[in-house]
Amino acid sequence: MLGYEEALQRVLAHAAPLPPRVLPLAEALGLAAAEDIHALEPVPPFRNAAMDGFAVRVEDAARGRLPVGGTLAAGMAHVPPLAPGTAVRIMTGAPVPPEADAVVPLEEAVAEGGEVTFLRPPRPGAHIRLPGEDIPEGGRVVPAGAVIRPAEAGVLAAIGRPTIPVRPRPRVAVLTTGNELVDAGTRPGPGQIRDANIHSLCAQVQAAGGVPLPFPRVEDTREAVAAALAAALEAADVVLTNGGISVGDFDYIKAVLEAEGAEQVFWRVAQKPGAPLGLWVLRGRPVFGIPGNPVAAMLMFEAYVRPALRSLMGYPHLHRPERTGTMAALWKRSGDPRRTEFLRVIAERSPEGLRVRLAGPQGSGILSSLVRANAIALVPEGLTSLTPGDPVRLQMLDEPEDH
Numbered sequence: 001m002l003g004y005e006e007a008l009q010r011v012l013a014h015a016a017p018l019p020p021r022v023l024p025l026a027e028a029l030g031l032a033a034a035e036d037i038h039a040l041e042p043v044p045p046f047r048n049a050a051m052d053g054f055a056v057r058v059e060d061a062a063r064g065r066l067p068v069g070g071t072l073a074a075g076m077a078h079v080p081p082l083a084p085g086t087a088v089r090i091m092t093g094a095p096v097p098p099e100a101d102a103v104v105p106l107e108e109a110v111a112e113g114g115e116v117t118f119l120r121p122p123r124p125g126a127h128i129r130l131p132g133e134d135i136p137e138g139g140r141v142v143p144a145g146a147v148i149r150p151a152e153a154g155v156l157a158a159i160g161r162p163t164i165p166v167r168p169r170p171r172v173a174v175l176t177t178g179n180e181l182v183d184a185g186t187r188p189g190p191g192q193i194r195d196a197n198i199h200s201l202c203a204q205v206q207a208a209g210g211v212p213l214p215f216p217r218v219e220d221t222r223e224a225v226a227a228a229l230a231a232a233l234e235a236a237d238v239v240l241t242n243g244g245i246s247v248g249d250f251d252y253i254k255a256v257l258e259a260e261g262a263e264q265v266f267w268r269v270a271q272k273p274g275a276p277l278g279l280w281v282l283r284g285r286p287v288f289g290i291p292g293n294p295v296a297a298m299l300m301f302e303a304y305v306r307p308a309l310r311s312l313m314g315y316p317h318l319h320r321p322e323r324t325g326t327m328a329a330l331w332k333r334s335g336d337p338r339r340t341e342f343l344r345v346i347a348e349r350s351p352e353g354l355r356v357r358l359a360g361p362q363g364s365g366i367l368s369s370l371v372r373a374n375a376i377a378l379v380p381e382g383l384t385s386l387t388p389g390d391p392v393r394l395q396m397l398d399e400p401e402d403h
């Protein structure tokens with residue numbers, strides 16, 4: 001059976017960055033630039049004062065008292081020439097007259113009766129900001145793939161780009177299936193349980209940067225599954241189906257996908273939980289068949305869907321930080337050892353490094369132990385136990401992707 005690493009590679013091979021969209025800066029925040037952005041003009045565009053004070057010629061200022069001829073404010077379109085042997089009051093951001101070669105801050109000047117003297121002679125170029133000293137004309141301000149943060153938004157605005165082509169947020173349809181499910185706000189009747197996964201999966205989509213599209217719950221019939229799938233493919237870039245993907249009598253997802261002519265990328269992976277995970281491509285869109293058990297659903301999202309969404313968004317880093325921890329207690333595998341096992345663990349800093357213990361019982365329906373976990377421990381196939389002191393491969397859940 002297909003292994004975890006190979007399945008992940010196949011997922012990423014079907015998650016090429018989405019076509020760019022030009023978005024206003026505020027909407028582009030957190031998204032990856034789709035192309036290199038260069039400045040068409042220098043920033044700042046003209047010589048201007050870095051301090052409130054006096055614009056002078058250095059040689060005049062060195063001679064002592066100077067008459068003050070007017071005031072230059074930021075935003076003035078026309079700057080009169082600086083007459084020889086005079087100073088002019090100037091405010092931060094105002095254009096510096098071409099004849100001036102220094103600005104003396106107010107704190108270093110004594111102004112009295114229309115004249116000014118300086119505590120010390122200014123250096124040539126003092127407190128004058130030069131055109132292009134921030135960004136030269138033609139300079140690259142944002143490389144393709146860089147994520148737009150507030151600083152990039154500011155720089156882009158400064159070069160006259162109120163919009164930018166970015167990789168957009170993928171719209172992700174989330175379809176939960178199962179006749180036993182009722183809404184979170186409903187008291188379950190006999191045999192019913194609340195639909196936890198629509199909430200956990202939509203939250204995971206949002207946390208990954210995507211736009212969740214929660215669909216009305218899908219009944220366990222072929223017709224209902226087919227209709228929901230068709231609607232989801234209309235509305236979304238990626239479809240997540242949840243439940244109904246195993247071998248039960250009412251598991252219709254796979255059969256419907258096949259009947260619709262979907263290309264199966266894989267179905268079933270040698271892993272626990274999440275063995276029945278599948279990926280199909282239908283009408284050019286990836287459709288993930290995610291197992292219904294609540295922990296399997298969330299872990300499969302974390303292991304496969306989250307990196308895929310990040311890849312669609314053109315992010316440079318797809319994977320959580322990996323560390324090696326040290327097992328603090330015994331863990332014994334139950335069942336077939338020919339599969340990767342994802343354990344919910346708590347990794348705690350200690351002087352010897354990260355000490356790792358289980359976050360609780362590891363059953364596929366026990367979501368509370370995922371609440372406590374801050375890492376996933378990956379146990380490779382073949383290993384039947386971990387004993388105290390054994391090294392263990394960790395993926396850190398609460399830390400941003402770094403590779």
Ligand SMILES: Nc1nc2c(c(=O)[nH]1)N[C@H]1C(S)=C(S)[C@@H](COP(=O)(O)OP(=O)(O)OC[C@H]3O[C@@H](n4cnc5c(N)ncnc54)[C@H](O)[C@@H]3O)O[C@H]1N2
Nearest residue numbers: 176194195196197198243244245246251290291292293296
């Ligand atoms: N004979 C076999 N039986 C099962 C196998 C197998 O290989 N052979 N695999 C098991 C594994 S592993 C899993 S995981 C499940 C996955 O099955 P499905 O994806 O078809 O999921 P369902 O049967 O629909 O549901 C499984 C379980 O999860 C509960 N569930 C489903 N959806 C939700 C939801 N939205 N919120 C909360 N809980 C949900 C559902 O009630 C079931 O208890 O199959 C095993 N069986």
Ligand code: MOO
Nearest residue numbers: 273274275296364
């Ligand atoms: O693999 Mo299932 O996903 O254990 O619960």
